[in-house]
Structures are given as structure tokens and as C-alpha cells.
Amino acid sequence: MPDSTIVCPQCSADVRLPDALLGTPVKCPRCYHMFRAPKRDAGGALTPPELLPADAYEDTTEADHKSARFRVQLPAAILLAGAMIALTFDVLTEMAIAQNPVEFRAAMKKVVLEAAEQQNRPDIAAQADDVVEAMIFLIHSSFVAASLTVLGCLSALAFRFYPLAIIGSLAAMVHLWAYGCLGGAPLGMWLLLTLLQRGSREQFARRSRPQSDGYNGVER
Ligand SMILES: [Zn+2]
Numbered sequence: 001m002p003d004s005t006i007v008c009p010q011c012s013a014d015v016r017l018p019d020a021l022l023g024t025p026v027k028c029p030r031c032y033h034m035f036r037a038p039k040r041d042a043g044g045a046l047t048p049p050e051l052l053p054a055d056a057y058e059d060t061t062e063a064d065h066k067s068a069r070f071r072v073q074l075p076a077a078i079l080l081a082g083a084m085i086a087l088t089f090d091v092l093t094e095m096a097i098a099q100n101p102v103e104f105r106a107a108m109k110k111v112v113l114e115a116a117e118q119q120n121r122p123d124i125a126a127q128a129d130d131v132v133e134a135m136i137f138l139i140h141s142s143f144v145a146a147s148l149t150v151l152g153c154l155s156a157l158a159f160r161f162y163p164l165a166i167i168g169s170l171a172a173m174v175h176l177w178a179y180g181c182l183g184g185a186p187l188g189m190w191l192l193l194t195l196l197q198r199g200s201r202e203q204f205a206r207r208s209r210p211q212s213d214g215y216n217g218v219e220r
Contacts, residue, residue: 002018002019003016003017003018003019004016004017004019004022004038004046005017006037006038006046006049007049008028008030008031008033008035008049009033009035009048009049009050009051010028010031010033010035010051011028011030011031011033013028013029013030013031015028015029015030017037021037022037022038022039022040022046023036023037023038023039024036024037025037025052031205032202032205032206033051033052034051034052034053035049035050035051035052036049036050036052037049064199065202065203065206068197068199068200068202068203069159069203071194071197071199071200072156072159072191072194072195072200072203073156073157075187075190075191075194076153076156076157076165076191077153077157078187079149079153079169079172079184079187079188079190079191080149080150080153080154080157082183082184082187083146083149083150083153083172083175083184084150086142086146086149086175086184087143087146087147087149087150090139090142090143090146090147091143093139093143094139094140094143097136097139105132105136108132108135108136109128109129109132112124112125112128112131112132112135113125113128116128141174142175144171145171145172145174145175146171146175148167148168148171149168149169149171149172149175149184149188150168151164151168152164152165152166152167152168152169152171152172152191153165153168153191155168156168156169156191156195158207159203159204159206159207160204160207160208162195162201162204165191165195165204166192166195168191169188169189169191169192169195170188170192171188172184172185172187172188172191173185173188173189173192
């Protein structure tokens with residue numbers, strides 16, 4: 001079946017359409033707006049596409065949208081709880097470092113030296129200062145990852161700023177320090193996989209759409 005390339009009247013994306021669908025209501029794969037596809041006039045030229053009201057010919061019901069949102073909100077809410085706990089620990093640790101960096105490093109070095117002695121590893125004891133700096137770097141990375149995860153979860157719960165939600169789910173997977181034990185990696189993966197689903201992205205598109213479609217602000 002031959003295809004025609006038409007331009008979405010909402011977002012100007014190029015949309016390939018089988019000729020059989022010309023003149024019918026279609027949904028843009030990029031902005032999810034409904035429009036009536038152009039027809040061929042007698043001369044074979046395409047007529048302009050006609051933008052349709054946001055919910056015209058809506059093939060997904062409000063219940064479908066609700067379950068699409070729930071699929072994202074469930075992992076986002078669980079991950080947010082874990083990330084808040086992790087962020088609390090990270091902030092307390094950062095405050096301890098900021099208050100007395102010398103004392104904090106000395107305390108960490110003591111722990112490293114004791115562990116090296118117990119394991120009978122003079123090589124680690126010799127590099128104790130480097131080990132301490134690496135641990136401080138991990139603490140800072142952990143603080144950044146936990147902050148990004150919290151922001152990403154809030155973004156996913158509100159269906160705003162899709163890239164931030166993606167970054168947050170990735171940050172959850174690299175947060176090794178405090179909530180690896182709380183399942184940051186599997187939860188981040190779960191959130192990422194649901195975010196990448198087409199139905200999830202559509203929920204973000206619906207929220208950012210300037211036109212009111214009778215849904216915005218009704219409930220969350
Ligand atoms: Zn579009």
C-alpha cells in the first residue's frame with residue numbers, strides 16, 4: 001500500500017500515512033494530537049490537514065489513561081520513599097564533612113587503617129589517604145544521585161519534564177552508597193521501563209498540551 005508523508009498541524013512532525021487512511025482522523029505519533037488527515041483533491045494534490053479537538057475520536061478512555069499513569073506512579077512513589085531516606089543520610093553526611101572536613105577525614109582514615117590491619121593489607125594502609133578521598137567522592141556522587149532521583153520521581157508523579165524523570169530513574173541505578181540495599185537499582189530500572197512505554201510518554205504529552213482537554217486539573 002503506498003504511503004504519503006503529511007505534516008502534523010499541531011507539532012509539524014512528518015507523519016507517514018498509508019493512503020487508505022487519507023481523509024480519516026489520525027493521531028500524531030509525536031504529540032498525540034488528533035487531526036483529520038489530508039485528502040487528495042481531483043488534481044492529486046493533498047488538502048491541508050485539519051486539527052481536531054483534543055479528545056475527538058479519542059480511542060483511549062479516561063480509565064486507560066488512569067491505568068497508564070498508575071503504572072508510572074507506583075514505582076515512582078516507592079522509589080521516592082527510598083530516595084528520600086537515602087537523601088536524608090546523604091545530607092547528614094555532607095553536613096558532617098562541611099562542618100569539620102579534617103576531623104571527618106581523620107575518622108574515615110582510622111576506619112580504613114583498622115580494616116587494613118584486620119585484613120593484613122599493608123598496601124591498603126599505605127594508600128589510606130587515597131581510599132579516604134575516593135570514599136568522599138562516592139559520598140558526593142551519592143548526594144547528587146539521590147537529589148536527581150528525588151527530582152525525577154516528583155517529575156514522574158506529576159507527569160512533567162519527561163527528561164528529568166528519565167534522568168532520575170538512571171540516577172537511582174547508579175546510587176551505590178546508601179540505598180543499594182533498599183533496591184535503588186531494580187526500582188530505577190522498573191521506573192525507567194515504564195517511562196519508556198508509549199502510553200507513559202503520552203501522559204507527559206497530555207500534561208504539557210496547551211489546550212485544555214477537560215482533563216487537566218481534574219485529578220491526579
Ligand atoms: Zn504532532
